[in-house]
Amino acid sequence: MPAVSIKNLRKTYESGAQALKGVDLTVEEGEFFALLGPNGAGKTTLIAILSGLALKSEGAVRVFDASIDEDPNLAKTYIGLVPQEFNFNIFEKVIDIVTTQAGYYGIPHTVALKDAEPILKVLDLWEKRDQKAMALSGGMKRRLMIARALIHHPRLLLLDEPTAGVDVELRRSMWDFLRERNAAGTTIILTTHYLEEAEQLCKRVAIINHGQIVVNEPTSDLIKRHGDQRLEDIFISLIQKDAQTNV
């Protein structure tokens, strides 16, 4: 069963702007999948529709066995979301942010406290658990968002530029952490502007531009097909080619 199945997904905002123009996409269970695209291509809109933060205009979306139209709450139980921007309450303590999120998934406070410990430890936040989020560094805040997304043990992790603004060393340690989660069975969809990150982590890559998927294939095949160029060079040439086609 695919982790994500999207058919003819369209999104038109009230302003008339078309963010998604008939996206078809399948992500298999256990995949580490990259969704790449320039700013405004539709990545965040797609993630927002998947996670229940935005309404679609047309199309069908399934997350494992749940349709987001027929059983949106079941679909949400499968998903852990790490959004692009910090969206926790900075006045709350680290431990409260994580356990409150667990509560929203119906996990009792005592259970959430136990579950939070290993997650916060592996993300190097355990010592900071009683500090208010506002006191954390940028990198710690990013890791807190990951901890919060994992507290209910999601089968699908949506990462919307999780390493934006994170230094190289921390980024590498986050890669290791994500690889381990993926190896343990969590399906991961990653959007990033660091194409090296996608190249290192993701077995399959899709490129979205102007609301349409222009490439969707295994990362290794894509690189081989383009004469072993770096993913970054392939991405630029594909986006430029797509821009010329659209003109």
Place this chain on the structure above:
Amino acid sequence: MSPSRIATAYFTLVRKEVIRMTRIWSQTFLPSVITMSLYYAIFGTFIGSQIAPTDGFSYIQFIVPGLVMMAVITNAYSNVVSAFFGAKFQRNLEELMVSPTPAWVIVAGFASGGVLRGLIVGVLVLLTSLFFTHLVIYNLFIIMAAALLTCILFSLAGLLNGLFAKTFDAVSIVPTFVLTPLTYLGGVFYSVNRLPPFWRELSFFNPILYIVNLFRYGFLGISDVPVIESFALLSALTVALLVLLLVLFKRGVGLKS
């Protein structure tokens, strides 16, 4: 979600609200106590001593129920509108929206926060009145039912405001330009029977008049409007707002782009 998980989600939301309002107690619980103490002292004691009794009750005894209700309405409303809009503005409402917490639990959770604050402030303001006058209780059931229903109604109204608010100005417009005038003109300080016929008839279109009089009836056993009518209006408005909010939340109006 199973019923036990739904209960956990609900209590998580309420717990978060209680922690928030107690953390900023000087902004949530204290202002109404101070403001109402001034009302009790100035209107009740200094000016009230020169006003003739109403239906056998001193002026301060007459205004205490209305002032308590004024505090209840303001606090229930402002708690929910500020908590909800704050969460929307800072985007931590997304924590809830990505979770499987059903829409009705989100409505119930935020409304419960407003109800709790409204009731706590109501009790504090009522206890403060004991420094100025002695309390008369005519019907405890009516007092409690009126307080609870009013808290629910104005918590839901605050949530509706928070749902549509896009700026901080939109959060303060309704309390400043609608709630405050309606409350002052809702018979808190006077009996509408003393007004000229035109203003008296006009006052009957003010829903807060019914709420204040219902609450006053619970304490003093006197009211300018029939108690049954007041209960019916309060219940009907509460149910209508609840249904409206459930539909709006279900459709994601004001929440999802």
